[in-house]
Amino acid sequence: MTQTADMEKSADDMVAEADTGARNPAAAWQAKLIVGTCIAWSLFQLYIASRIPGMVAETTGMSIFANIVAQARFVHLAFAILLATLAFPLTSSAPKDRIPAYDWVIAGLGVAACLYLVVFRFSIADRPGLWSTTDIVMSATGMVVLMISVYRSLGLPLVIIASIFIAFAFFGGYSEWARNITNYGGSSLSKALGHYWMQTEGVFGVALGVSTSMIFLFVLFGALLDRAGGGNWFIQVAIALLGALRGGPAKASVLSSMMTGMISGSSIANTVTTGTFTIPLMKRIGFPAEKAGAVEVASSTNGQLTPPVMGAAAFLMVEYVNIPYIDVVKHAFLPAVISYIALLYIVHLESLKMGLKGLEKPGRKIGVLMILILFLSGFLTLAICAFLMVGLRAVLDPVMGDSIYAAVAVVAVLYLVLLKIAAGLPEVEVDDDPNAPPKAPRLTPTLIGGLYFSLPIFILVWNLMVRTENLDRLSPALSAFWATIFMIIISLTHRPLKAMFRGENVGAEARAGWGDFVEGLILGARNMIGIGVATGAAGIIVGTISLTGAHQVIGQVIEVISGGNLIILLILVAVLSLILGMGLPTTANYIVVSSLMAPVIISVGAQAGLIVPLIAVHMFVFYFGILADDTPPVGLAAYAAAAISRGDPIKTGIQGFAYDIRTALLPFLFIFNTDLLLIDVGPMKAVMVFFVALLAMLLFAAATQGYFIAKSKVWETVVLLVIAFTLFRPGFWLDQVTDKYQVAEGSAVIEAMSGVAEDDAPVRLIVTGPDFDTGEPRSTTVVVPSVAGDGEAALTAQGLSVIEEDGKLLLDEPFPGTPLFETLGLEYDYYGDTPVHVERAEIENERMPKEIFFLPALLLLAGIVLIQRRRATQPAF
Incomplete structure (x- = not known):
C-alpha cells in the first residue's frame, strides 16, 4: 500500500507541476491567500456568466455593473497572472514553501497592468491609437509579466514562440523578402505595444475572450463533478460494465477516460484520475507496466476529442470557424466514437495476444452482445426522454411562456428520486488490495447508485443541443452556467440528503459536501491558470498576424518546402503540431498552428483542385495538437502514467503513440x-x-x-x-x-455550364492569374452552384463577370460583398499585364x-x- 501511495503522490506532483502549481507555502496566510484567490476567481466567473450584472445595472444605473462583462477579460487575466505568480515557482530552485519578495512585486505589477485597463477604460476610449506614456509603460509591464507567467506555468517554448513574433513585429520590416510578401514596413514601440495590450487585437483578443466566457465554466464544471464523486462513478461504472471481459480493466480504462475526458480539459489530470484505479488493475491481470500506462495515456489524450465538451480548443474553434458549437459537436462526433471503439478493439487484440482474462465479478457476467444491447438501449432511452421533455415543454409553453420553473421542478423531483434510490444501495468500495484477486463491482447498483451525477451532464447537453419551437438553444456559456449551478447544488446536498434517507449523521455529511464544493472551486481555478496565460500569450501571435501578415511569410516557407503538394503539406503541419505540442498546451498549440497554417492548407488544397472545408482543417490541427500529449520524448501524459505504473516513460509514450496511430490516421481521412x-x-x-x-x-x-x-x-x-x-x-x-469530371477549357466553359440540366449542381472553376502579393502566376479552384441551362447567370450570381478574348475567358475583379470576393477578389492582381482568366471548368460526370x-x-x-x-x-x- 505504501508503494501505491508513493506512485499516486508522484503522479499528483506531476499534475501540480504541469497544471495546478507546485508551490505549497508553509505560512498559513500565504496558503489561504492562494486558496482565497482561487475561490474568488471561480465566483467571479460564475457572477459574470449569470444575468446578475445586467439586472443590477438596470435597477441601479451603476455603470460598473453594465460594463463588467465587457471588462471581464482584463480581470480574468489579472487572476491568471496573480495565481501563476503565487502558485508556480519562477525556477526549479526557487522556494516552494514560501512566496519570495520578488514574486509579490511581479504579481503586483501584472495585476496593475491588467486592472489599469478597467480603471481608466473611459479615458483610454477617448484617445484610441494615441497612446500616452503611461499607456506604453503599463503595456510593456503587462507583456513582460505575462511572459514570466507563461514561463512559470507552461515552460519556455511558448515564450520563445511569442517572442519570435514580437521580434517580427518590430524588425520584420527590415527584411526585404518579408516586406515584399507582406507589404509590412515595421512598427514603432507605441503602435506595437498599443496593438498588443491596449485594445482587443492582441493579448485580450478572441482567445482570451473565449477563455473568459466559456472555457473557465466548463473546466469548473468538470472540477466540481470530479470532487463530488462523479469521476469515481464513471470509473466504477466502466469497470462494472467491461471489467469481466477479456482484458477488462484496460477496456474499462478506455471507457472511463472517454467519459472523464468529456468534462476534463487536461490529458495529464485525466491520466492520473482514471489511471490511479485502472493501471494497477491492468497490471494485476497481466498487462506489462508500459502497456498498462500506454492504454491509459491513449485513452486520456483522446478524451479531449469527445463531445460535448472536447477541451478548451473546441470553444476557440467556434470563434475561428464562425459556426455554432452544436455544429462543432456534430462534426467531431463520428471521428471521436470511431477512434474510441477502435482503441477498445486494440486493447482486446492485445489481450488476445497475451492470453489474458478479465476480472472476477459477483453475479451474472455480461457478454459482448449484452453490452451492445445496453449501449443501444441507452441511446434509445435518451431519445425517448428527449422526446418526452420536448413534449412536456410544448405543453407548458402556452401556459408558462419562457419560465424555467417547470423544468427546475422536473429536475428537482428526478434528483430526489434518484438520491432516494441511491441511498438504499451500498456505496461502491474501491478495490485497492494488490494481494487479493481483482474483482469488478456489480453493474446495476453501481450504475443506479450514482445516476444522479448524470443530471448536470444531461442539463448541459440539453441546453447545448435541444430546442423546441418556442425555445432556442442556449449559448455554450449559459449552458455551462446552468449545468454548473446544478452541479454546485449536487455537491452541497447529495451527501446530507443520502445521510438523511439512511438515518445517518447529516451534519458531518453536510460539512463534507461543503468541503467538496470549496475544493471544486479551488481546483477549477487552478486548472485554469495555464489556460488563462496561454490564451493571453497566444493572442500575441494572433495580434502579430493581424498587424504584420506574418502568416504569409511562414505559409510561403511551408508551401515552398512542400512543393505545393497537399499530402506533404499536411504531413508537415502534423509534424509541426506534434513538435509544438511537446512544449505547448493543446489550447495554445491549436491557436498557433491554426492561425498560421489553416489558410495555407486551404490555399494549397484549392491549387491542387481539392476544396477543403475550414472546419476540416481546424479539426486536423486540433487532433494532432492533442496527440502531442503522448508523443515521446516529452509527452507529459506518458510520464504521469509511468509514475503510476512504475514503467519506463519513454517506452510508455512510444507504445501509447503506437496505439494512437488510428487517431493520427483520421485527420488525413476526413480532409479527403x-x-x-x-x-x-x-x-x-x-x-x-x-x-x-x-x-x-x-x-x-x-x-x-x-x-x-x-x-x-x-x-x-x-x-x-x-x-x-x-x-x-x-x-x-x-x-x-x-473520369470524375467532364472538362471544358477557355471559351467553352460557359457553354458547358449551360448544359447542366439542374440548379445548384457543383461546377468547379480553375482560375489562373498573377498573385496579388508576389505577381507570380498561380491557380486556385472554386465551386460555383449551377443555374439550369444558363452558365452566364451562374457566374453572375457569384459576382463574376467574364469577357471572351482570343479563346480565353477573362475575369473581372468580383464586387465586394459577392460570394467569391473573399476567395478571388483579394488573391489576384486584376490590373497587371497578365489577365486573370478561367482556365477550365470541371462538371461531375454521372457514374x-x-x-x-x-x-x-x-x-x-x-x-x-x-x-x-x-x-x-x-x-x-
Whole structure:
C-alpha cells in the first residue's frame, strides 16, 4: 500500500507541476491567500456568466455593473497572472514553501497592468491609437509579466514562440523578402505595444475572450463533478460494465477516460484520475507496466476529442470557424466514437495476444452482445426522454411562456428520486488490495447508485443541443452556467440528503459536501491558470498576424518546402503540431498552428483542385495538437502514467503513440473524405458512413497490431490495409476506372455550364492569374452552384463577370460583398499585364456509385476471415 501511495503522490506532483502549481507555502496566510484567490476567481466567473450584472445595472444605473462583462477579460487575466505568480515557482530552485519578495512585486505589477485597463477604460476610449506614456509603460509591464507567467506555468517554448513574433513585429520590416510578401514596413514601440495590450487585437483578443466566457465554466464544471464523486462513478461504472471481459480493466480504462475526458480539459489530470484505479488493475491481470500506462495515456489524450465538451480548443474553434458549437459537436462526433471503439478493439487484440482474462465479478457476467444491447438501449432511452421533455415543454409553453420553473421542478423531483434510490444501495468500495484477486463491482447498483451525477451532464447537453419551437438553444456559456449551478447544488446536498434517507449523521455529511464544493472551486481555478496565460500569450501571435501578415511569410516557407503538394503539406503541419505540442498546451498549440497554417492548407488544397472545408482543417490541427500529449520524448501524459505504473516513460509514450496511430490516421481521412465529419450528410447516409468507417478503422487497427482472428502474416496485413483504405476512400478506385469530371477549357466553359440540366449542381472553376502579393502566376479552384441551362447567370450570381478574348475567358475583379470576393477578389492582381482568366471548368460526370467497391473489399475480408479461422487458437471474444 505504501508503494501505491508513493506512485499516486508522484503522479499528483506531476499534475501540480504541469497544471495546478507546485508551490505549497508553509505560512498559513500565504496558503489561504492562494486558496482565497482561487475561490474568488471561480465566483467571479460564475457572477459574470449569470444575468446578475445586467439586472443590477438596470435597477441601479451603476455603470460598473453594465460594463463588467465587457471588462471581464482584463480581470480574468489579472487572476491568471496573480495565481501563476503565487502558485508556480519562477525556477526549479526557487522556494516552494514560501512566496519570495520578488514574486509579490511581479504579481503586483501584472495585476496593475491588467486592472489599469478597467480603471481608466473611459479615458483610454477617448484617445484610441494615441497612446500616452503611461499607456506604453503599463503595456510593456503587462507583456513582460505575462511572459514570466507563461514561463512559470507552461515552460519556455511558448515564450520563445511569442517572442519570435514580437521580434517580427518590430524588425520584420527590415527584411526585404518579408516586406515584399507582406507589404509590412515595421512598427514603432507605441503602435506595437498599443496593438498588443491596449485594445482587443492582441493579448485580450478572441482567445482570451473565449477563455473568459466559456472555457473557465466548463473546466469548473468538470472540477466540481470530479470532487463530488462523479469521476469515481464513471470509473466504477466502466469497470462494472467491461471489467469481466477479456482484458477488462484496460477496456474499462478506455471507457472511463472517454467519459472523464468529456468534462476534463487536461490529458495529464485525466491520466492520473482514471489511471490511479485502472493501471494497477491492468497490471494485476497481466498487462506489462508500459502497456498498462500506454492504454491509459491513449485513452486520456483522446478524451479531449469527445463531445460535448472536447477541451478548451473546441470553444476557440467556434470563434475561428464562425459556426455554432452544436455544429462543432456534430462534426467531431463520428471521428471521436470511431477512434474510441477502435482503441477498445486494440486493447482486446492485445489481450488476445497475451492470453489474458478479465476480472472476477459477483453475479451474472455480461457478454459482448449484452453490452451492445445496453449501449443501444441507452441511446434509445435518451431519445425517448428527449422526446418526452420536448413534449412536456410544448405543453407548458402556452401556459408558462419562457419560465424555467417547470423544468427546475422536473429536475428537482428526478434528483430526489434518484438520491432516494441511491441511498438504499451500498456505496461502491474501491478495490485497492494488490494481494487479493481483482474483482469488478456489480453493474446495476453501481450504475443506479450514482445516476444522479448524470443530471448536470444531461442539463448541459440539453441546453447545448435541444430546442423546441418556442425555445432556442442556449449559448455554450449559459449552458455551462446552468449545468454548473446544478452541479454546485449536487455537491452541497447529495451527501446530507443520502445521510438523511439512511438515518445517518447529516451534519458531518453536510460539512463534507461543503468541503467538496470549496475544493471544486479551488481546483477549477487552478486548472485554469495555464489556460488563462496561454490564451493571453497566444493572442500575441494572433495580434502579430493581424498587424504584420506574418502568416504569409511562414505559409510561403511551408508551401515552398512542400512543393505545393497537399499530402506533404499536411504531413508537415502534423509534424509541426506534434513538435509544438511537446512544449505547448493543446489550447495554445491549436491557436498557433491554426492561425498560421489553416489558410495555407486551404490555399494549397484549392491549387491542387481539392476544396477543403475550414472546419476540416481546424479539426486536423486540433487532433494532432492533442496527440502531442503522448508523443515521446516529452509527452507529459506518458510520464504521469509511468509514475503510476512504475514503467519506463519513454517506452510508455512510444507504445501509447503506437496505439494512437488510428487517431493520427483520421485527420488525413476526413480532409479527403468529409463525410466522416458529417458535412452535407443526411441521417441515413450518416448511419452507413458510421458503420463503414468503423469497420475500416477496426481493420486498420488489426493490421497495425498484426493480429486479427489469429496472428497475421505479412501479406494478410497488407490485404487488411487495402480493405480499410477501400472502405475509407472508395472514390479513389472509381476515379481509376472512370473520369470524375467532364472538362471544358477557355471559351467553352460557359457553354458547358449551360448544359447542366439542374440548379445548384457543383461546377468547379480553375482560375489562373498573377498573385496579388508576389505577381507570380498561380491557380486556385472554386465551386460555383449551377443555374439550369444558363452558365452566364451562374457566374453572375457569384459576382463574376467574364469577357471572351482570343479563346480565353477573362475575369473581372468580383464586387465586394459577392460570394467569391473573399476567395478571388483579394488573391489576384486584376490590373497587371497578365489577365486573370478561367482556365477550365470541371462538371461531375454521372457514374456508378463509388460504394460498389465495398463488395470486392468485403469479399476479400471474408477470405481473410476463413483463412485465419483455421489458425485461431482461442475464441475471438
